[in-house]
Amino acid sequence: MFFAHPRHGQLTAQDTATMSRSKRGSIPSMEALGEAFVGETVMTVLGASGDLAKKKTLPALFTLYRQGHLPDDIHIVGYARTKMTDEEFKQRAIQYIKAPKGFSEDEFKKEIEKFQSILSYVHGPYDEDSGYQALEKRLVEIETKRPGGTRRNRLFYMALPPSVFTVVAAGLRKNNYSTEGGNRIIVEKPFGKDLESCREMMSALKAEWAENETYRIDHYLGKEMVKNLLVLRFGNVVLDQTLNKNSVSNVQITFKEPFGTEGRGGYFDEFGIIRDVCQNHLLQTLSVLCMERPVSFAAEDIRDEKVKVLRCIPPIKKEDVLLGQYVAANGHPGYLDDDTVPKGSNCPTFAALTLFINNPRWEGVPFIMKAGKAVNEGKVEIRVQFKDVTSGIFTDIARDELVLRIQPDEAVYMKLNNKLPGLVTKAVPTELDMTYKNRFSDVEIPQAYEALILDAFKGDASNFVRDDELDVAWKIFTPILHWIDNDKPKPEPYPYGARGPADSAAFSERYGYKRDDAGTYQWPVTNVAANL
Structure with a gap:
């Protein structure tokens, strides 16, 4: 399933043929999914100054944006306690982004500049309303500048340590919940340390966010x-x-x-x-x-x-x-x-x-x-x-x-x-x-x-x-x-x-496992550290 937007062009004939061949059950239909976020959408990356955001979240967003899979009018806001200007955040956001295969230096530079144009940054605490109110001000500024309809979707990604999950979820729900569009929150693992702590965390999250709004990531x-x-x-x-x-x-x-x-x-x-x-x-x-x-x-x-x-x-x-x-x-x-x-x-x-x-x-x-x-x-x-x-x-x-x-x-x-x-x-x-x-x-x-x-x-x-x-x-x-x-x-x-x-x-x-006694069978072994 792909998004096709005017900014990025339509699907090719080969894409359409591939999707047609896949219709027999390997890809879910839109009826099997929740409502897709298209058009006016702001994604907020909380913990935007941390390693997870720099190494995983923002490079992934760059690739999706470059390939035309994100909503047409997307904007990405970084939020963290670290004090940074928008420009400093834009530079930090591209530290771990690598040039796609086959791209020249000039082509890569242009793609990076396009991506940086949809980034901005707000700093603030995780445990005080003042930070979320500053974030809300930025979100409203972005949304009111856009022409078109009033539906404004918001996606919140918590690239944060688990100690602040529930505090941040409550702060976002109280201060940044959109009443004019859809809302979703992405939560990283670990989800507690045992059954009791997991239940406590889940209860706190569910008190603020509905289950169909909550996306818990296990990246495997x-x-x-x-x-x-x-x-x-x-x-x-x-x-x-x-x-x-x-x-x-x-x-x-x-x-x-x-x-x-x-x-x-x-x-x-x-x-x-x-x-x-x-x-x-x-x-x-x-x-x-x-x-x-x-x-x-x-x-x-x-x-x-x-x-x-x-x-x-x-x-x-x-x-x-x-x-x-x-x-x-x-x-x-x-x-x-x-x-x-x-x-x-x-x-x-x-x-x-x-x-x-x-x-x-x-x-x-x-x-x-x-x-x-x-x-x-x-x-x-x-x-x-x-x-x-x-x-x-x-x-x-x-x-x-x-x-x-x-x-x-x-x-x-x-x-x-x-x-x-x-x-x-x-x-x-x-x-x-x-x-x-x-x-x-x-x-x-x-x-x-x-x-x-x-x-x-x-x-x-x-x-x-x-x-x-x-x-x-x-x-x-x-x-x-x-x-x-x-x-x-x-x-x-x-x-x-x-x-x-x-x-x-x-x-x-x-438990019944048998190795090849003759020792004649080998599969290529790597000693290179994988991106685990």
Whole structure:
């Protein structure tokens, strides 16, 4: 679904043909979405001087604006406590914007100038009405200068720490809520630290903003491969019919970062790897992989199925958990060597967790989550390992696997056994490989924040987290998190740059995972830090 505006031109014939071919169900119709924000719209980025806004939000908005996907008469206002002029903000806003592929220096400069022309800035506190009143004055100035109708839409993006979420949401609702158009608010994770704190936060937000106005971002839901799961699952009979307990032995969902906390230890130590990655990113990925077929691509139909599968997952048991913490090795400092980390912290930087889904499709299949910092490579992937083939004619043969590489280098490949060419009959593991950069070489894959911000403008909430999703997700993780917080089990040390704790491989094997014993199968490994 695209916006076409006079300023940016109409869709090409190729675009129209592509959309026509896609009408059979891969793209939701406008009837399945909320009302799109078109025409007079002001977006306010709160926390505009912070790293998230500079590195993610504003570059994403630049790309959407350049490609013509934003409303025709868009203006973007930055708001933060930092004192800056409009010009200073405009310069800060472009620090992390890179020239698009194929653009000359002059072309890029012109696009930057166009983007800067729709930016302005207001500074003020987050906990006082005076700041929001100054913001309101700026919003009204922008809106009254525009010709045309009276409908004035406002979108608020909170690129803020969670400590001020509810205060800012209340301040915006009291002082900046449009009575002449639509209002939406985008909230970043983390959504609390456990079930109780999440419920408190959600209650405070819902007291000010309706659920259909609230868009909670988990940026993994905007990643291309995660969004592709719906098509892979339900657009291919061969996959939908084999992804179940009858064929699948186990599933691993893995998150790896080849770097440590590196000066961010204070924030990380407050949350830990499970809250930072597993409870949100990896659980959301699991829910999309395992949900039943929705009746349509409408947001509520998709999110209903995600909630149903999450409700079938019992709380994680401590015997199904392995914790680790990296130590100095290979010239890199350990976690406790970081000056921003509290002395003697038991905070895990690696976690392996096993979950089970008690429903007819998945009962008995272990879902192994692994997330670690300062490990041997940077990647996020799903690995579905199928059961052994019937014994008899084969004495030693690898299991089939379906692997979905979420990042870097998006790929879908099926690991299958094949006869080694030659005069002897010997089975070797190989793959049916669809690596995106090879198969879709001329397609620009959007960044997660680009996709999600555009969805918010379109009123499509299917890739945002609903309130009851959060509630059931915290029910799964809160008991194990409280055990870690209260009993402080000592994590197993592992060297910086290792695959994880020494017991990590044995942990997976305990739940049925089998590595290729012959060691003949390799998939290209990257040591480049991904944009995780």
